[in-house]
Amino acid sequence: MTPGGEPIFFRAGGIRFDVADIDRLLEVIRGRSAKTVGLQFPVGLRTKAVELAQEIEAQTGVTCLVSADPSFGACDVPDMPVDLIVHLGHAPMPHLRYNRVFFYDLPSPPLASFAFLDAALPLLPRRVGLLTTTQFRGWLPAIREYLEKKGHEVRIGEPDRRVAYAGQLLGCDYHTATVVEKDVDGYLYVGTGDFHPLGVAILVPDKPVVIADPERGTARNLAEVKDRILRQRHAAIARAHDAQVFGILVSRKIGQERMELAKDLKALAEKHDRRAHIFLMDLVSPESLEGYRVDAWVNTACPRIAIEDVLQYRQPMLTPQEFEIVLGERAWKDYMFDEIRA
Amino acid sequence: MTPGGEPIFFRAGGIRFDVADIDRLLEVIRGRSAKTVGLQFPVGLRTKAVELAQEIEAQTGVTCLVSADPSFGACDVPDMPVDLIVHLGHAPMPHLRYNRVFFYDLPSPPLASFAFLDAALPLLPRRVGLLTTTQFRGWLPAIREYLEKKGHEVRIGEPDRRVAYAGQLLGCDYHTATVVEKDVDGYLYVGTGDFHPLGVAILVPDKPVVIADPERGTARNLAEVKDRILRQRHAAIARAHDAQVFGILVSRKIGQERMELAKDLKALAEKHDRRAHIFLMDLVSPESLEGYRVDAWVNTACPRIAIEDVLQYRQPMLTPQEFEIVLGERAWKDYMFDEIRA
Numbered sequence: 207m208t209p210g211g212e213p214i215f216f217r218a219g220g221i222r223f224d225v226a227d228i229d230r231l232l233e234v235i236r237g238r239s240a241k242t243v244g245l246q247f248p249v250g251l252r253t254k255a256v257e258l259a260q261e262i263e264a265q266t267g268v269t270c271l272v273s274a275d276p277s278f279g280a281c282d283v284p285d286m287p288v289d290l291i292v293h294l295g296h297a298p299m300p301h302l303r304y305n306r307v308f309f310y311d312l313p314s315p316p317l318a319s320f321a322f323l324d325a326a327l328p329l330l331p332r333r334v335g336l337l338t339t340t341q342f343r344g345w346l347p348a349i350r351e352y353l354e355k356k357g358h359e360v361r362i363g364e365p366d367r368r369v370a371y372a373g374q375l376l377g378c379d380y381h382t383a384t385v386v387e388k389d390v391d392g393y394l395y396v397g398t399g400d401f402h403p404l405g406v407a408i409l410v411p412d413k414p415v416v417i418a419d420p421e422r423g424t425a426r427n428l429a430e431v432k433d434r435i436l437r438q439r440h441a442a443i444a445r446a447h448d449a450q451v452f453g454i455l456v457s458r459k460i461g462q463e464r465m466e467l468a469k470d471l472k473a474l475a476e477k478h479d480r481r482a483h484i485f486l487m488d489l490v491s492p493e494s495l496e497g498y499r500v501d502a503w504v505n506t507a508c509p510r511i512a513i514e515d516v517l518q519y520r521q522p523m524l525t526p527q528e529f530e531i532v533l534g535e536r537a538w539k540d541y542m543f544d545e546i547r548a
Numbered sequence: 549m550t551p552g553g554e555p556i557f558f559r560a561g562g563i564r565f566d567v568a569d570i571d572r573l574l575e576v577i578r579g580r581s582a583k584t585v586g587l588q589f590p591v592g593l594r595t596k597a598v599e600l601a602q603e604i605e606a607q608t609g610v611t612c613l614v615s616a617d618p619s620f621g622a623c624d625v626p627d628m629p630v631d632l633i634v635h636l637g638h639a640p641m642p643h644l645r646y647n648r649v650f651f652y653d654l655p656s657p658p659l660a661s662f663a664f665l666d667a668a669l670p671l672l673p674r675r676v677g678l679l680t681t682t683q684f685r686g687w688l689p690a691i692r693e694y695l696e697k698k699g700h701e702v703r704i705g706e707p708d709r710r711v712a713y714a715g716q717l718l719g720c721d722y723h724t725a726t727v728v729e730k731d732v733d734g735y736l737y738v739g740t741g742d743f744h745p746l747g748v749a750i751l752v753p754d755k756p757v758v759i760a761d762p763e764r765g766t767a768r769n770l771a772e773v774k775d776r777i778l779r780q781r782h783a784a785i786a787r788a789h790d791a792q793v794f795g796i797l798v799s800r801k802i803g804q805e806r807m808e809l810a811k812d813l814k815a816l817a818e819k820h821d822r823r824a825h826i827f828l829m830d831l832v833s834p835e836s837l838e839g840y841r842v843d844a845w846v847n848t849a850c851p852r853i854a855i856e857d858v859l860q861y862r863q864p865m866l867t868p869q870e871f872e873i874v875l876g877e878r879a880w881k882d883y884m885f886d887e888i889r890a
Binding site for chain 2: 244249250252253255256257259260269270271272273274275276284286287451453455456465469472481483484485486487488489490493494495496497498499500
């Protein structure tokens, strides 16, 4: 996933983050007697980094190190040589064992208008599963109430070991959607991009997924995007059909590393008389894969890489499940969207 | 330093590396009873990665992991979850404590023609310091003999704690040049790019530095490039003159990390009533620095970043010595090219 994949709301500075209002953070830093503090930001909060470091240093006397490696989520929390790491803008993944990391919760921005919900209403079935990402999670009670007033039955799926909040979607985990599948006729996703709800649309193919976009104040059904992406996936599988040498990508990032899966896929390739080699890296990017003599890639890192960035790579880029289809171990009718499960 | 900064000879595939001829490497792998082996390549050797992994796996039964993070030198040897790391194409830095890394020495390519030396002869003074990078180090005895036959006195500086071979230059260490400074009237650098000898030209300003380029079969004096770069450096210093907030870049890479220097520079800034914050990262790139609210950067990572890539950064990018000039702690007449010393 590229920095361009960050939620627009962060990029637009829409997140509520007032450096004057960090008492709780200062308390944590003082409470841990930290001398050095590492600061990690999603791309859209970089504009606040210097101001925050300055304020923390002035108020507590610690030395701050700003982590300038990009951070794409709670899956991506690089270790730092400091007493305490403060990670902003993402909710922790409960199953991961982070080492001296404090996730500094930022409140959701004010819910100023229901226009995006009004736009969604005509597209919604009666029973709705409500979904969002971490930055809008504070809106869910108000949205539920609004929808119920309009006659809808609303379900918000409970979180599990990989997601922190009810109704929260990750780009690699759709548990809060699938757990309420039996009780809903469709989903409403509150957010700005297509990727998170796309996984839901593919995993639950017979129920509509509607996006209500609070930035634009508009809503749309995801069916068309889903069909386009599935055609792309079909094409990637077809292009990889005769590939002899596969490169299996494994991320070093704490919440993206699936080495055991990669080794299983390598063995599966060899069972089918194909060659496969494992490539280990921090950030997967087109530049970092240039020059290697492989016919196709299989991505076990962040699922967005294969789906969103596929056109940037010279060779076909497959998910693990698509690789199984290429090898004849899975049928296209059993197509599954890739998730990273704990 | 970007992948584009790799020596052209690697890019052109000119390095001699025959996967059929790796008996010595296989012996090392067997001797260490490794079950998993990590492979690290400079960008130009990526074309051989799959072939090498395949050969090692077939011959020894180990599982190879290819490191697909870019590698820019022996300063840049990421740890890997394997029994043995094999690093190709760079000579180790003697002072660094690498953990289970085997540097697999690749021979210099055949010295097919002396045309590049003949082109250099008219530009050379009588007493010459001979310099090159690791991939051409095998040529030095023959070149010395050739120059001596033409009446030159040749010195090849002994290595020290940061460079492995006599006459070897790094982009951050000019010891093998400065150690013979008193005994030579100028330098001959055998190689393809400007950066390595540029440091010599600036550190030893009164002696000519001539590049003999074996790729092109041509030679040139570096004086003009040196003047252009010094004008650029002067401009960067001038642009940073009124900067109030500095970002001091520290690399995570084993041979580039200068955290103590960064902390000293931060304290120096504060002494002069400027603000400075430390930014820690693996790879320094224009994208990774976008969005932060600083007026100028100070680079303590690979010195090439400030010199070669300066035009790619929005804010002025200074070396530590240039930062001292901005703060009034050093005079322009005492300008020093940045080196990383052990």
